[in-house]
Amino acid sequence: MxxxxxxxxxxxxxxxxxxxxxxxxxxxxxxxxxxxxxxxxxxxxxxxxxxxxxxxxxxxxxxxxxxxxxxxxxxxxxxxxxxxxxxxxxxxxxxxxxxxxxxxxxxxxxxxxxxxxxxxxxxxxxxxxxxxxxxxxxxxxxxxxxxxxxxxAPAYRRYIGKERALNSEVRTALVAFGGGRYDVAYLKAAHALARFPQVTPTFILGPAATRLGEDLQAILPEAKILGRVDNMDEMLFNSDLAIVSAGYLKLESAITRTPAIMIATQWHQIPLAEEFHAKAGMASAGYMGFTTPDELASLITQLLPMGSRQQTVEAALKAVDxxxxxxxxxxxxxxxxx
Known part of the structure; x- marks a missing residue:
C-alpha cells in the first residue's frame, strides 16, 4: 500500500x-x-x-x-x-x-x-x-x-561508470549557477572568458535573470545565452570546461567528468566549496562577491592543458559514485x- x-x-x-x-x-x-x-x-x-x-x-x-x-x-x-x-x-x-x-x-x-x-x-x-x-x-x-x-537527478544515472575522453584543447565552456540572482558571478565569468577568444561560452541563466543576458552579450557577442534547460547533464558532458556554483552543480560536474571551477554563489556555499576543493581537488574561486575576473582567468589557464583537466576529473570522481x-x-x- x-x-x-x-x-x-x-x-x-x-x-x-x-x-x-x-x-x-x-x-x-x-x-x-x-x-x-x-x-x-x-x-x-x-x-x-x-x-x-x-x-x-x-x-x-x-x-x-x-x-x-x-x-x-x-x-x-x-x-x-x-x-x-x-x-x-x-x-x-x-x-x-x-x-x-x-x-x-x-x-x-x-x-x-x-x-x-x-x-x-x-x-x-x-x-x-x-x-x-x-x-x-x-x-x-x-x-x-x-x-x-x-x-x-535521474538523468545523471547514465553517467555512472561512463567513460569520457577529454578533448585536447578547451574550445567550449559552460557557465551555470542555478536559479537565483547571481549576476555578479555571471559577469565576472564573462569578463574572465573574454580573455580566451578560442573558447565559445554558453551561459545558462535562471528564472530570476532580467537584463543579464544583454549585459553578457555585450561582453561576449559570440556567447550562447540560454534560459532554464532540461538537459543540464548533457550540456555538462559536452563541455570542455564548466564554471559552476558550489552547491549541486559541482557534484553534477564531477559525475559527468567535466573539468570545473566552483564559485560560491551564496554564503552557505563557501564551506561547501572549501571542503570539495580539499577532498576532491576541484578548483574554487571563492565567494562570488570576493573573487575577480583575474582570479577566474588564472584558474581557467591552469585547466587549459589536457593533463590538468584529466587530473581534476579523476580526483573529483573519487568523491561521488x-x-x-x-x-x-x-x-x-x-x-x-x-
Missing part, C-alpha cells in the same frame, strides 16, 4: 531553485517505487507552485515568509501524512515540530546542517568542516551524512545499501 507523502520546500529569486528541482526529481523516483500519493507544500512566488504542477503533482502554495500559524492551517486542511520530506533553508526545529504534528515520520534533507533537529531522520549529501549541531539535536534523530547521500538517490530511497522505503 502506497504511503501518503508530503514534500515541503521553498524556492524563488532569493532562495534559488535547487531545493525545488531536487525534490521534484526525488518525487519522480518515489513514484517509480510505487509511491503515488504525493502532495507538495511549497513557499515562494507563483512560478514555484506552477513548476511543481507542470511535473504533474498536486500542490498547495504558501506565500514567502509564511508564519508557522498559517502553515499549520494549511497542514490542517491537507490532513495527516505517513511521511513528510522537507528541504529548504528554514528547516528549523520549530518547523520540524509543526510537521511532526501531521506526520508519522519527518525526514529533513539538509546539506548545511546549520539547525538543531527534532525529526526522525536528517540526510546531508555534502561534506562539511564539521557536523557540530548533531551534538545539540534530539538523540532520537538519526543522521546520515556525506557525498554518498547526494541525490542526483552517483548512487546517493538509491541509498536515500532504501533508507526511506527499503533495505539499506552500503
Amino acid at each position: 502506497a504511503n501518503r507523502i508530503l514534500f515541503r520546500t521553498r524556492g524563488g529569486p532569493t532562495q534559488g531553485w535547487g531545493n525545488v528541482f531536487r525534490l521534484a526529481a526525488f518525487a519522480d523516483l518515489c513514484k517509480e517505487r510505487g509511491e503515488t500519493d504525493i502532495h507538495f507544500l511549497v513557499e515562494g512566488p507563483k512560478e514555484v507552485p506552477a513548476f511543481i504542477e507542470s511535473r504533474g503533482y498536486p500542490v498547495t502554495g504558501l506565500p514567502d515568509e509564511v508564519s508557522l500559524e498559517d502553515e499549520g492551517a494549511a497542514l490542517e486542511a491537507l490532513g495527516r501524512f505517513d511521511l513528510v520530506i522537507m528541504e529548504m533553508l528554514e528547516c528549523h526545529h520549530l518547523r520540524q515540530r509543526l510537521l511532526k504534528r501531521f506526520a508519522d515520520k519527518v525526514v529533513v534533507f539538509d546539506d548545511l546542517l546549520d539547525h538543531t533537529y527534532e525529526c526522525d531522520l536528517v540526510i546531508c549529501g555534502q561534506d562539511l568542516p564539521s557536523f557540530g549541531n548533531i551534538s545539540i539535536s534530539s538523540p532520537a534523530t538519526r543522521f546520515e551524512t556525506g557525498y554518498d547521500y547526494f541525490m542526483f 552517483g548512487k546517493g538517490s538509491d541509498r536515500v530511497l532504501d533508507l526511506l522505503f527499503g533495505e539499506e545499501t552500503v
Whole structure:
C-alpha cells in the first residue's frame, strides 16, 4: 500500500531553485517505487507552485515568509501524512515540530546542517568542516551524512561508470549557477572568458535573470545565452570546461567528468566549496562577491592543458559514485545499501 507523502520546500529569486528541482526529481523516483500519493507544500512566488504542477503533482502554495500559524492551517486542511520530506533553508526545529504534528515520520534533507533537529531522520549529501549541531539535536534523530547521500537527478544515472575522453584543447565552456540572482558571478565569468577568444561560452541563466543576458552579450557577442534547460547533464558532458556554483552543480560536474571551477554563489556555499576543493581537488574561486575576473582567468589557464583537466576529473570522481538517490530511497522505503 502506497504511503501518503508530503514534500515541503521553498524556492524563488532569493532562495534559488535547487531545493525545488531536487525534490521534484526525488518525487519522480518515489513514484517509480510505487509511491503515488504525493502532495507538495511549497513557499515562494507563483512560478514555484506552477513548476511543481507542470511535473504533474498536486500542490498547495504558501506565500514567502509564511508564519508557522498559517502553515499549520494549511497542514490542517491537507490532513495527516505517513511521511513528510522537507528541504529548504528554514528547516528549523520549530518547523520540524509543526510537521511532526501531521506526520508519522519527518525526514529533513539538509546539506548545511546549520539547525538543531527534532525529526526522525536528517540526510546531508555534502561534506562539511564539521557536523557540530548533531551534538545539540534530539538523540532520537538519526543522521546520515556525506557525498554518498547526494541525490542526483535521474538523468545523471547514465553517467555512472561512463567513460569520457577529454578533448585536447578547451574550445567550449559552460557557465551555470542555478536559479537565483547571481549576476555578479555571471559577469565576472564573462569578463574572465573574454580573455580566451578560442573558447565559445554558453551561459545558462535562471528564472530570476532580467537584463543579464544583454549585459553578457555585450561582453561576449559570440556567447550562447540560454534560459532554464532540461538537459543540464548533457550540456555538462559536452563541455570542455564548466564554471559552476558550489552547491549541486559541482557534484553534477564531477559525475559527468567535466573539468570545473566552483564559485560560491551564496554564503552557505563557501564551506561547501572549501571542503570539495580539499577532498576532491576541484578548483574554487571563492565567494562570488570576493573573487575577480583575474582570479577566474588564472584558474581557467591552469585547466587549459589536457593533463590538468584529466587530473581534476579523476580526483573529483573519487568523491561521488552517483548512487546517493538509491541509498536515500532504501533508507526511506527499503533495505539499506552500503
